[in-house]
Amino acid sequence: MPIDPNAPITITAYDWVPDFAKGQVRDLRVRWALEEVRQDYAVRILPQGGQKEAAHRALQPFGQVPTYEEGDLTLFESGAIVWHIAERFPGLMPEDPAGRARSLEWLFAALNTVEPPIMDYAIATLFEAGEPWSAPRLPSVEARITERLDEASARLGDADWFTGRFTAGDLMMVSVLRIIEGPELLAPYPNLVAYLARGADRPAFGQALADQMSGFTGSPPPGFDEWMAEQKASTGVMT
Amino acid sequence: MPIDPNAPITITAYDWVPDFAKGQVRDLRVRWALEEVRQDYAVRILPQGGQKEAAHRALQPFGQVPTYEEGDLTLFESGAIVWHIAERFPGLMPEDPAGRARSLEWLFAALNTVEPPIMDYAIATLFEAGEPWSAPRLPSVEARITERLDEASARLGDADWFTGRFTAGDLMMVSVLRIIEGPELLAPYPNLVAYLARGADRPAFGQALADQMSGFTGSPPPGFDEWMAEQKASTGVMT
Numbered sequence: 001m002p003i004d005p006n007a008p009i010t011i012t013a014y015d016w017v018p019d020f021a022k023g024q025v026r027d028l029r030v031r032w033a034l035e036e037v038r039q040d041y042a043v044r045i046l047p048q049g050g051q052k053e054a055a056h057r058a059l060q061p062f063g064q065v066p067t068y069e070e071g072d073l074t075l076f077e078s079g080a081i082v083w084h085i086a087e088r089f090p091g092l093m094p095e096d097p098a099g100r101a102r103s104l105e106w107l108f109a110a111l112n113t114v115e116p117p118i119m120d121y122a123i124a125t126l127f128e129a130g131e132p133w134s135a136p137r138l139p140s141v142e143a144r145i146t147e148r149l150d151e152a153s154a155r156l157g158d159a160d161w162f163t164g165r166f167t168a169g170d171l172m173m174v175s176v177l178r179i180i181e182g183p184e185l186l187a188p189y190p191n192l193v194a195y196l197a198r199g200a201d202r203p204a205f206g207q208a209l210a211d212q213m214s215g216f217t218g219s220p221p222p223g224f225d226e227w228m229a230e231q232k233a234s235t236g237v238m239t
Numbered sequence: 240m241p242i243d244p245n246a247p248i249t250i251t252a253y254d255w256v257p258d259f260a261k262g263q264v265r266d267l268r269v270r271w272a273l274e275e276v277r278q279d280y281a282v283r284i285l286p287q288g289g290q291k292e293a294a295h296r297a298l299q300p301f302g303q304v305p306t307y308e309e310g311d312l313t314l315f316e317s318g319a320i321v322w323h324i325a326e327r328f329p330g331l332m333p334e335d336p337a338g339r340a341r342s343l344e345w346l347f348a349a350l351n352t353v354e355p356p357i358m359d360y361a362i363a364t365l366f367e368a369g370e371p372w373s374a375p376r377l378p379s380v381e382a383r384i385t386e387r388l389d390e391a392s393a394r395l396g397d398a399d400w401f402t403g404r405f406t407a408g409d410l411m412m413v414s415v416l417r418i419i420e421g422p423e424l425l426a427p428y429p430n431l432v433a434y435l436a437r438g439a440d441r442p443a444f445g446q447a448l449a450d451q452m453s454g455f456t457g458s459p460p461p462g463f464d465e466w467m468a469e470q471k472a473s474t475g476v477m478t
Contacts, residue, residue, distance in 0.1 A: 057393075061348075061390050061393070061394035062348070062352055062387065062390050063390065064352075072336075072337070073336055073337065073340055074340065075340050075343065075344050076344050076348070077344045077347035077348050077351065077352065079347035079350075079351055080340075080343040080344040080346070080347040080348075083343065084340070084343065097311075097312055098311070098312065101312055101313065101314050101319075101323070104314065104316075104319040104322065105314050105315050105316045105319040108316035108317075108318035108319040108322075108350065109300075109301070109315070109316050109319075111318075111347065111351040112316065112318055112350040112351060112354070113301055113316065115351070115355075116354075116355045116358065116359075119355065120355075120359060128379060131375075131376070131379070132372075132375070133372035133373075133375045133376045134372075134376075136370075136371070136372045137370070137372045137373075137376065140367060140370070148301065151296075151300050151301050151302065152300070154296075154300070155296075155300035
């Protein structure tokens with residue numbers, strides 16, 4: 001689906017993020033869902049810092065992206081937006097109650113059970129990499145991730161998707177598992193590695209990722225490069 | 240609603256948790272939702288460790304409670320279950336698209352934006368209280384919580400609820416904000432303190448809490464009391 005400034009759906013995205021966040025900003029999840037259900041959309045790109053200003057906070061009280069506008073309807077939180085898209089357009093949500101339940105439970109499991117320890121690890125190795133307590137703490141964070149990966153791998157078994165056919169639940173499970181940096185934590189789970197590859201191979205995902213990347217035309221804020229160099233030179237936690 | 244062993248809905252809960260978890264186990268969220276929509280339910284109490292056994296993992300791959308069974312329909316993840324209840328029975332979800340959108344976005348914001356730093360703080364002060372890196376790290380966790388509280392407080396203003404009238408979104412926002420231990424972090428936000436009190440004053444919440452508490456008739460696993468004493472005697476992070 002080409003991005004269309006006159007489309008009835010508008011989302012928001014950033015014009016710049018650090019390299020480590022490119023391909024991970026959460027508008028990707030919404031773009032992917034829109035591609036899967038073949039809906040055109042427009043993008044309002046926020047300039048550096050625009051997400052913290054009052055105009056954007058009126059749509060998104062936590063000063064983040066994405067937001068979603070469709071006529072009079074506005075939504076924030078990528079999980080809520082993906083769920084809305086799955087209900088609004090055919091393609092990401094089975095119609096039978098059991099299929100719907102599988103999609104719903106895996107969407108929430110991704111966001112509230114699987115993602116928190118993975119984001120914790122990302123915070124520890126990126127924003128807190130220079131703190132003296134960060135490296136000694138990492139094994140305990142890794143243990144929490146590994147527990148979830150053990151359980152997810154056991155449940156997936158040799159199935160293609162967690163929810164039967166690919167649904168909003170799998171879209172979100174792929175989205176949170178791919179935050180895991182580096183191959184070490186995932187390598188013991190060949191079925192999860194194959195699952196991630198299966199998700200990334202979907203044409204809708206490829207298009208959404210390319211479109212997110214093409215929106216990063218801005219420059220870092222003053223001082224960012226120096227901060228980043230300092231982090232990298234510090235305790236060596238940074239991935 | 241009395242708990243009824245012959246009710247068409249069955250949830251799972253624990254027969255024992257540590258004192259600090261009593262009143263916080265996530266079946267409370269589901270009990271609360273069922274009370275709000277006035278549905279009887281049965282409870283299958285899992286004995287110590289039962290949540291990690293194959294029979295329960297067939298329903299809940301991450302070995303947690305609650306689960307939800309209603310005829311042939313099964314669900315896990317309290318967020319998914321609360322959303323299902325809100326869609327299935329009148330009372331927790333407005334019918335107009337805007338009201339529905341508000342409920343949906345705050346349900347997800349509670350679980351994916353507000354709860355993660357709050358749970359992080361709980362892990363740091365409970366399970367990791369004895370680790371040497373836990374206390375020095377707390378200020379950075381507190382800063383993440385405070386940022387979210389600032390934003391939530393600004394959005395709530397002098398309204399009673401985040402979603403207009405009380406809906407599934409507010410049920411979940413109250414549920415995650417009340418995890419915050421001690422009054423210090425919340426005290427700067429009188430409107431959030433009043434919001435929490437308003438949630439806890441709902442008769443449906445009171446009934447759900449009393450029913451969760453009455454189910455804790457089991458005993459701690461061998462060695463638990465010693466572990467707990469050790470944590471408390473350690474670095475003093477423990478709340």
